[in-house]
Amino acid sequence: MMTQHRLTSRDQAQARDGQDCLAPMRAHFALPDDITYLDGNSLGPLPHAVRARMTRTVNAEWGQGLIRSWNDAGWIDLPERVGARIARLIGAPAQAVFAADSTSVNLFKLLSAALALRPERRVIVSERGNFPTDLYMAQGLITQLDRGHRLVLVDDASAIPAALCDDTALLMLTHVDYRSGAMHDMAALTHQAHRVGALTLWDLAHSAGAVPLDLAGADVDFAVGCGYKYLNGGPGAPAFFHVAERHADAFVQPLAGWFGHEAPFAFEPQYRPAPGAARYLCGTPPVLAMAALDAALELWEDVDLDALRAKSLALTDAFIATIEGACPDRVLELITPRDPARRGSQVSFRHPQAYAVMQALIARGVIGDFRAPDILRFGFTPLYTRFVDVFDAAKTLRAVLETRAHERPEFQIRAKVT
Amino acid sequence: MMTQHRLTSRDQAQARDGQDCLAPMRAHFALPDDITYLDGNSLGPLPHAVRARMTRTVNAEWGQGLIRSWNDAGWIDLPERVGARIARLIGAPAQAVFAADSTSVNLFKLLSAALALRPERRVIVSERGNFPTDLYMAQGLITQLDRGHRLVLVDDASAIPAALCDDTALLMLTHVDYRSGAMHDMAALTHQAHRVGALTLWDLAHSAGAVPLDLAGADVDFAVGCGYKYLNGGPGAPAFFHVAERHADAFVQPLAGWFGHEAPFAFEPQYRPAPGAARYLCGTPPVLAMAALDAALELWEDVDLDALRAKSLALTDAFIATIEGACPDRVLELITPRDPARRGSQVSFRHPQAYAVMQALIARGVIGDFRAPDILRFGFTPLYTRFVDVFDAAKTLRAVLETRAHERPEFQIRAKVT
Numbered sequence: 001m002m003t004q005h006r007l008t009s010r011d012q013a014q015a016r017d018g019q020d021c022l023a024p025m026r027a028h029f030a031l032p033d034d035i036t037y038l039d040g041n042s043l044g045p046l047p048h049a050v051r052a053r054m055t056r057t058v059n060a061e062w063g064q065g066l067i068r069s070w071n072d073a074g075w076i077d078l079p080e081r082v083g084a085r086i087a088r089l090i091g092a093p094a095q096a097v098f099a100a101d102s103t104s105v106n107l108f109k110l111l112s113a114a115l116a117l118r119p120e121r122r123v124i125v126s127e128r129g130n131f132p133t134d135l136y137m138a139q140g141l142i143t144q145l146d147r148g149h150r151l152v153l154v155d156d157a158s159a160i161p162a163a164l165c166d167d168t169a170l171l172m173l174t175h176v177d178y179r180s181g182a183m184h185d186m187a188a189l190t191h192q193a194h195r196v197g198a199l200t201l202w203d204l205a206h207s208a209g210a211v212p213l214d215l216a217g218a219d220v221d222f223a224v225g226c227g228y229k230y231l232n233g234g235p236g237a238p239a240f241f242h243v244a245e246r247h248a249d250a251f252v253q254p255l256a257g258w259f260g261h262e263a264p265f266a267f268e269p270q271y272r273p274a275p276g277a278a279r280y281l282c283g284t285p286p287v288l289a290m291a292a293l294d295a296a297l298e299l300w301e302d303v304d305l306d307a308l309r310a311k312s313l314a315l316t317d318a319f320i321a322t323i324e325g326a327c328p329d330r331v332l333e334l335i336t337p338r339d340p341a342r343r344g345s346q347v348s349f350r351h352p353q354a355y356a357v358m359q360a361l362i363a364r365g366v367i368g369d370f371r372a373p374d375i376l377r378f379g380f381t382p383l384y385t386r387f388v389d390v391f392d393a394a395k396t397l398r399a400v401l402e403t404r405a406h407e408r409p410e411f412q413i414r415a416k417v418t
Numbered sequence: 419m420m421t422q423h424r425l426t427s428r429d430q431a432q433a434r435d436g437q438d439c440l441a442p443m444r445a446h447f448a449l450p451d452d453i454t455y456l457d458g459n460s461l462g463p464l465p466h467a468v469r470a471r472m473t474r475t476v477n478a479e480w481g482q483g484l485i486r487s488w489n490d491a492g493w494i495d496l497p498e499r500v501g502a503r504i505a506r507l508i509g510a511p512a513q514a515v516f517a518a519d520s521t522s523v524n525l526f527k528l529l530s531a532a533l534a535l536r537p538e539r540r541v542i543v544s545e546r547g548n549f550p551t552d553l554y555m556a557q558g559l560i561t562q563l564d565r566g567h568r569l570v571l572v573d574d575a576s577a578i579p580a581a582l583c584d585d586t587a588l589l590m591l592t593h594v595d596y597r598s599g600a601m602h603d604m605a606a607l608t609h610q611a612h613r614v615g616a617l618t619l620w621d622l623a624h625s626a627g628a629v630p631l632d633l634a635g636a637d638v639d640f641a642v643g644c645g646y647k648y649l650n651g652g653p654g655a656p657a658f659f660h661v662a663e664r665h666a667d668a669f670v671q672p673l674a675g676w677f678g679h680e681a682p683f684a685f686e687p688q689y690r691p692a693p694g695a696a697r698y699l700c701g702t703p704p705v706l707a708m709a710a711l712d713a714a715l716e717l718w719e720d721v722d723l724d725a726l727r728a729k730s731l732a733l734t735d736a737f738i739a740t741i742e743g744a745c746p747d748r749v750l751e752l753i754t755p756r757d758p759a760r761r762g763s764q765v766s767f768r769h770p771q772a773y774a775v776m777q778a779l780i781a782r783g784v785i786g787d788f789r790a791p792d793i794l795r796f797g798f799t800p801l802y803t804r805f806v807d808v809f810d811a812a813k814t815l816r817a818v819l820e821t822r823a824h825e826r827p828e829f830q831i832r833a834k835v836t
Binding site: 030032035037039042043045046050051054058059061062063064066067068069070075101102103104105108112128129130131132133135136137139140141143144145153228234235236237238239252253254255256257258259261264265266267268269270271282283284285286287288289290292362367369371372 | 468557
């Protein structure tokens, strides 16, 4: 099945781009001509609309409008408005989603809620390979509460159902694994968690804007996600949280800042939570960053998410097939599922010298990610990635491996961030 | 003493501006010609340097550099570098201060630390008039811990020393009151708290960039502050935290995100706190907002903080004297201390129709703040406020009150944010 998707020439790749209904979206992004960018799952590229929005927000709204822009430019409503844009992409009601803080901080709020809503239970189930900050935030909360909670980590996704029991308060998973790109069955696992009376918290960092999601249909309780990957909101963009409406008024989360108060500008000494998920807001929203994310999200308004998914799978299929056709000596070990139903929007290979290989690729203008200890990660962000990018990246990777370019000493030294 | 500072003509005000050694700083800001901006203590104006920096960060660093800019443009070090700039303004060692998150989120981290470092004690002492989010975050933490902690609020600052006892874990105060502008004696109160074995947490929202501070000299334990007021970092700019070096390694704070890990990019499943105050970082830093704050802080490099304080007091003296000379019928009640040692960098009056008066002033181009229920607040931000602004604001306020302009119906309806 894979071989039919192998790209054997750049012309063939261009022909496929010519048939891509999403191809016009690429023009909305500032992508340098001299690089093949396969790292939009670490940092999405700059949408041109963000330039104009930042100019307006900085010069007109801040510079001229000054404090009046909290009302006149609608700064005050940005967490809600940006949240509503994200809600559409993740299949959730608008009022259940807000943009705020970082993913880590939002995890703490929702973890606190989940444990409070299951007061007799003591276990959070997750994966040892979950993104570290998710595990760290759970560890931080458990230590702080000091009530005997435990984080139970499974080594393999197949072990999750058996790990759920009547002491499980929460199943906390990242929907698409940041290393392998393996995707969980959100609806099935949520159902299994609910069957034992547990709640669910899904991290959508590698899902929102990458694959169609249906949080409402899957009956998800809580979710967090990232603004700077597939949503292209800029480096360190605000994150988002989702709280199912049935839980929204059931708990007062501990990061009880004034923007989650029912009447922030009444300046009352006693906290009164806002109704609904708005109580999960905390401090003053970062307007410049929110404005950038808001402008980036405007691009999604007319995007067909099923077409997006089809293109994502076509790109990742093509990359796997082209790499495997080009590098038959199996020095690269595919760790991304071949089954499309279990694959996110990235392709990852193990290589014993993965760091050096990625450095050699970057030196040749192909930007992917290294993930310790031995993973090459390539993000195929279907809003702007082309089949020619697949072809060029595969060709460059083959050239690096054939010439052993990665063995040059300058590619062996690790930078601070990789 | 006050009457000698009264401004009786615009020429006289201009003459005082001519003698102001800080006067050239105003040219660094985009201040509209048609307004008198006395609200820099809510939102500082746009520094021209921020425009250029945002263009560079958005177009070159994000647009062209993409993911590489975490290293190449130094994004990864922004929390530390911005923190070091702030440290100089607050009299703290560079390594004790980081820019991160919102003031509210930082309060939660430091409150958690303070209670953990005084495990046998159950009381946080603060003021009922403290800025609400400070009280809310303490309430949120106390509720979450559920270990019998109490927030004891005094109604008057003079009652603070008597409220401190051997059950006091923490004295949490805002250094300059957001309504009255009254300033605490940081060194004396910190000393009194330490004498009973309590720790101190100071909120510097209305102090950093407004008055000289000496956190090291006052032996302050913890502090937070705001980037978007006197520091001019932009709407919702990142906040900062300060952790005294003697406490920095003593506790692992609960918001244990990956940027506070000793090796974030090792992607380990177990949290290991970074050494020192860096462990109080949490999620991915908001780069666009950090860059704006960083550029705004560059302006402070050559500012003499004693000259800043002298100008601040001269401005507030002149405003009090000019208002009281112009409005002798005492419809305005000064609530800001006349004693310069107890005054921050703002002047506040009570007026029974304060909301409508402020709306009438804003309609005439004089922008201050209303604070519920009856306070007119005028911020005199000495980096760019002029004596002619003092004169113009006083003249306009007199005209509003004399003509009863505030009684017009359009000024009676409250907007969502005021």
